[in-house]
Amino acid sequence: MILRLLLCAVLAAAMLCPPLASAKERVEIAMVLWRGETEAEKGFREKLAASPDYEVVITAFDAGQSKEKLDKILAGLDPKRFRLAYTFGTMVTQAALQQTRDIPIIFNIVQRPVEGKVATSMEHPGNRATGASNLVPMDSAFRTLGTLMNIRKLGFVYSSHDPAPRYQLTEIKQQQKRFGFKTFEFPINGKEGIASTMKQVIDARVDAVIFPSDSFVKANATRIISILNQHRIPSVVVIPEMVSENRALISLGPDYRTLGQLAADNALQVLKGRKPADLPVRVVPQLSIMINLATADRLGIHIPLQLLSVATVVR
Amino acid sequence: MGTATVIISSGAIAAQFLSLRMLVTAMIIIVAGALMAKWEGGGQQNTLARLNSQIFIPCLIFAALNRTPLALPEALTMGAGALFFALCSYPLAHWWVARDPEGDQNGFISMLFGSTSTILLPLAYLLFGSQGLAKAAFFHLMNLFLIYTWGRWRAGHPTQLTAFLKTPTLHAVLLALLLKLFELELPGQLQDLLWLVEKGISMMASGALPILLISHGYALYCLRSSGAAWWSGAAFLRMLWLPLVATTLILILRAIGLAPLDKGYDLMHYLDLRTTEAILLLASALPCTISAFWRPGDSPLSKRDSSLLLSSALLSIIAFGLLVFIINRYIFNA
Numbered sequence: 001m002i003l004r005l006l007l008c009a010v011l012a013a014a015m016l017c018p019p020l021a022s023a024k025e026r027v028e029i030a031m032v033l034w035r036g037e038t039e040a041e042k043g044f045r046e047k048l049a050a051s052p053d054y055e056v057v058i059t060a061f062d063a064g065q066s067k068e069k070l071d072k073i074l075a076g077l078d079p080k081r082f083r084l085a086y087t088f089g090t091m092v093t094q095a096a097l098q099q100t101r102d103i104p105i106i107f108n109i110v111q112r113p114v115e116g117k118v119a120t121s122m123e124h125p126g127n128r129a130t131g132a133s134n135l136v137p138m139d140s141a142f143r144t145l146g147t148l149m150n151i152r153k154l155g156f157v158y159s160s161h162d163p164a165p166r167y168q169l170t171e172i173k174q175q176q177k178r179f180g181f182k183t184f185e186f187p188i189n190g191k192e193g194i195a196s197t198m199k200q201v202i203d204a205r206v207d208a209v210i211f212p213s214d215s216f217v218k219a220n221a222t223r224i225i226s227i228l229n230q231h232r233i234p235s236v237v238v239i240p241e242m243v244s245e246n247r248a249l250i251s252l253g254p255d256y257r258t259l260g261q262l263a264a265d266n267a268l269q270v271l272k273g274r275k276p277a278d279l280p281v282r283v284v285p286q287l288s289i290m291i292n293l294a295t296a297d298r299l300g301i302h303i304p305l306q307l308l309s310v311a312t313v314v315r
Numbered sequence: 316m317g318t319a320t321v322i323i324s325s326g327a328i329a330a331q332f333l334s335l336r337m338l339v340t341a342m343i344i345i346v347a348g349a350l351m352a353k354w355e356g357g358g359q360q361n362t363l364a365r366l367n368s369q370i371f372i373p374c375l376i377f378a379a380l381n382r383t384p385l386a387l388p389e390a391l392t393m394g395a396g397a398l399f400f401a402l403c404s405y406p407l408a409h410w411w412v413a414r415d416p417e418g419d420q421n422g423f424i425s426m427l428f429g430s431t432s433t434i435l436l437p438l439a440y441l442l443f444g445s446q447g448l449a450k451a452a453f454f455h456l457m458n459l460f461l462i463y464t465w466g467r468w469r470a471g472h473p474t475q476l477t478a479f480l481k482t483p484t485l486h487a488v489l490l491a492l493l494l495k496l497f498e499l500e501l502p503g504q505l506q507d508l509l510w511l512v513e514k515g516i517s518m519m520a521s522g523a524l525p526i527l528l529i530s531h532g533y534a535l536y537c538l539r540s541s542g543a544a545w546w547s548g549a550a551f552l553r554m555l556w557l558p559l560v561a562t563t564l565i566l567i568l569r570a571i572g573l574a575p576l577d578k579g580y581d582l583m584h585y586l587d588l589r590t591t592e593a594i595l596l597l598a599s600a601l602p603c604t605i606s607a608f609w610r611p612g613d614s615p616l617s618k619r620d621s622s623l624l625l626s627s628a629l630l631s632i633i634a635f636g637l638l639v640f641i642i643n644r645y646i647f648n649a
Contacts, residue, residue, distance in 0.1 A: 309643050311326035
């Protein structure tokens with residue numbers, strides 16, 4: 001009888017207690033954003049949620065494109081509470097590195113981590129930050145553009161407050177001679193400067209406009225791109241959402257959800273004890289093309305088969 | 316304000332529809348060309364041919380090459396492709412000429428070379444844009460060089476290297492390459508002027524597409540009215556043989572590492588290589604050349620050669636349709 005009771009007690013205990021191997025460690029991550037959640041953050045969350053080792057609790061802090069708010073968020077990050085911080089974009093990552101001390105940083109959508117002094121090199125970031133980069137070689141972007149049309153005057157529209165576009169501008173200028181065009185810069189100084197800058201773009205009679213990976217431009221893309229479409233000026237972007245959501249003509253860039261998953265891979269490594277300095281900055285295996293066919297029709301642009309065959313199209 | 320529905324899908328299906336639309340449009344223009352020839356008695360053939368070779372093709376190629384970055388290996392690959400096609404067609408050409416010991420040897424030219432100027436260039440431009448045309452231009456040039464030299468010699472005519480050197484297409488390619496090589500920092504006003512000239516050439520180039528296809532229709536009618544038969548077994552054989560040659564060449568290029576299948580990070584590099592393959596496949600569906608038919612002073616084509624040309628021109632239209640489907644399905648999405 002005693003033996004039976006003991007056996008029942010052991011069985012009940014085994015059923016009530018979860019197995020030791022599946023015990024997940026609870027960790028908290030701070031997600032510091034500039035313009036709300038994007039597909040990149042969805043990918044990041046998905047990958048972490050699937051982790052067998054960690055129960056990840058993510059607290060999102062959205063700066064709402066305000067530098068003051070960002071500073072407040074960063075000042076309030078508690079390294080004892082958050083095991084690491086996820087940052088979106090060059091500006092947020094640079095600010096996080098300057099304004100926080102001990103917390104490891106997993107960045108995402110930082111196009112030029114080395115030029116932006118976020119990492120010393122792509123292979124060995126050498127800092128307390130690592131993550132995923134949405135690097136798009138300008139050579140590729142211009143080859144895409146050259147497949148679609150002949151250009152001589154290329155407009156480069158960017159936010160004057162964001163540091164990231166300046167690194168891209170340097171590369172664009174290096175490609176000018178090879179592709180036979182001249183770049184015209186159009187910095188936008190805040191929301192109130194959009195109308196006047198776009199007027200300058202129209203007056204300059206540029207053949208096409210290329211946009212950098214710029215959070216300000218993305219946040220105001222519907223307004224900016226509709227002006228360009230009205231004046232039949234093609235827009236080339238590196239953020240795919242600007243094609244599907246804001247009707248830009250074509251994007252050549254990495255898939256944001258995949259980037260989020262890659263950043264999450266690095267985050268898991270850091271949680272397991274590896275140093276961010278030793279974890280290479282991740283890039284997607286290949287860039288993808290997205291084309292808005294309605295915009296192409298409106299602009300009277302014929303899309304060659306080779307681009308169409310490998311692209312995702314938006315109607 | 317209502318929100319528009321956004322449908323996101325794969326571009327591969329859109330590409331198939333687009334290519335079908337292009338081919339149907341091209342066929343309609345070719346038929347229109349044949350009808351024009353019928354109504355006008357085919358007398359405008361020479362004028363159209365001259366318009367093509369002297370103005371439209373050079374403008375089309377200049378406009379495409381001028382602002383398309385093209386690496387030397389790609390240009391060499393296309394040139395080597397044209398040579399490979401001609402060499403592999405040689406046994407077929409030899410068999411064709413040997414079957415009629417009494418006849419002339421113009422059949423060598425017809426069998427060895429594809430008619431690049433009539434249909435490859437406009438199709439390459441329509442389907443693959445400037446990038447495709449720039450590649451097709453090098454195939455075309457090599458083809459022309461071989462026709463004027465080896466082809467004419469093999470057919471028993473004197474070679475015409477100087478005539479090749481006088482070809483406006485060659486001048487257009489050289490001028491475009493020179494402009495690219497020595498891109499000078501011109502003063503602003505001069506740059507504006509050059510841009511206007513370029514725009515004008517581009518506009519003229521866009522006129523080349525229908526004219527080239529109309530010319531193709533003209534040639535078909537002229538051949539038919541000269542008594543050529545619709546069907547030629549040799550043309551059918553050639554139309555089966557050349558796509559196999561092109562496929563072999565593509566596999567060789569992939570095997571020796573000149574056209575790796577790895578997409579890598581830069582998708583545009585991958586697409587560049589695949590476009591080269593697509594142009595080679597497209598070129599394999601070309602009808603026999605009618606250049607021999609055009610050369611003044613040469614003996615006119617025999618009825619047998621005319622039938623070969625007519626039949627191959629018609630078969631090529633079917634082959635183009637099939638190959639474009641294969642290109643979309645198996646080349647770009649390999």
